[in-house]
Amino acid sequence: MSKERILVVEDQPDISNLLKIYFTSRGYEVFTAMRGSHALEICSKTPPNLALLDVNLPDMEGYEIGRVLRANPRTRHIPIIFLTARGERRDRLIGLGEVQAQYYIVKPFDIEEVHTIVKNQLDEARRKNQLHPVTNLPTAELINEQLRNLLTTQGWAMAQIHINGFETFTQSYGSVVGEDVLKFTALLLNEGVSEVGIGNSDEFVGQMVVGPDFVVTSTPERIKLICEHLLNRFDEEIGLHYNFRHRKQGFLEITDENGTMRQVPLMSLAIGVLTSQDGPFYDIRELSETAAETRQRATHQAREQGRKSWIAYGRGHA
Structure with a gap:
């Protein structure tokens, strides 16, 4: 299981360092930012599991960071806890009401109490099955919620992504190395979305609970660029997860249930x-099944073309 990521946004170095040292010692991965712009950049590239926000920052109020997180499908599920010296009733109402933060804690604070609140919020997120245990990407109901939103709008695009050969790879190399491949793919997706969709609040990246399957939603113009970025980087770098011999020969040798030795290509993507x-789609089941059929067509087309990874588009693609 991956370490859970905490973002600390605090412009006082002593408090920021205290929180980083404390939560790192408790087993969390901690990112820090002293300015709101840096915090938003971190959230765009590597969304955290929880955000600890100060209100008074050099370039913007912490409330604005919270509003941006709540407006973006990739980050709206992130628990927000304010740690601030601003304790007036109006400030609390903005943080808990407008921003919909989970907690509003006024400085000075008890760090053990803060840790208990953070732990409980992360536990609650896991109980709701909101985040994938390996990649920390939104999953389950959060994906369904995003797909339901698509059904009521226009101008959207959705990509369903599958890692071909993942099961064979994990059988040969083990589940821990397989988790590294999932994290690698999630990183490429977040990078692609961040680079292509910077400043856009419509992008969403999720991972299915079971299997090496991911979902991205965006606009038709950007989805093509995101998927091409992912496909090219994946094909270029996936070999690094194999040993030298497999990487050089370009395949694994496995023995099937009949005792026959087979050659299995290195992992690739079907998108x-x-x-x-391509719609209208009347429910998320129909949408998901149509996307799966399109993805399966990508696998067949890749084989016909003698290629590794491939992108197949629906009938409505211009």
């Missing part, structure tokens, strides 16, 4: 892309 023009 199926749909847009609102």
Whole structure:
């Protein structure tokens, strides 16, 4: 299981260092930012599992960071805890009401109490099955919620992504190395979305609970760029997860249930892309099944073309 990521946004170095040292010692991965712009950049590239926000920052109020997180499908589920010297009733109402933070703690604070609150919020997120245990990407109901939103709008695009050969790879190399591949793919997706969709609040990246399957939603113009970024980087770098011999020969040798030795290619991606023009879709089951059919077509087309990874588009793709 991956370490849970905490973002600390605090412009006082002594408090920031205290929180980083304390939560790192408790087994969390801690990111720090002294300015709101840096905090938003971190959230765009590597969304945290929880955010600890000060209100008074050099470039913006912590409330604005919270509003941006709540407006973005990739980050709206993140628990927010304010740690601030501003304890007036109006400030609390903004933090808990407008921003919908989970807690509003006024300085000076008891760090053990803060840790208990943080732990409880992360436990609650896991109980709701909101985050994938390996990649920390949104999963389960958060994906369904995003897909339901697509059904009522226009101008969207959705990509369903599958890692071909992942099961064989984990059988040969083990589940721990397989988790590294999932984290690697999630990192490429977040990088692609951040670089292509900077400043856009419509992008969403999620991972299915079971299997090496990911979901991205964006606009038709950006989804193509995001998927091409992912496909090219994946094909270029996936070999680094294999040993030298497998990487050089370009395949694994496995023995099937009949005792026959087979050659299995290195992992690749199959990506199926749909847009609102492929609809209408009447429920998320129909949408997901159509995306899966498109993704399966990508696998067949890759084999026909003698390629590794491939992107297949729905009928509405221009």
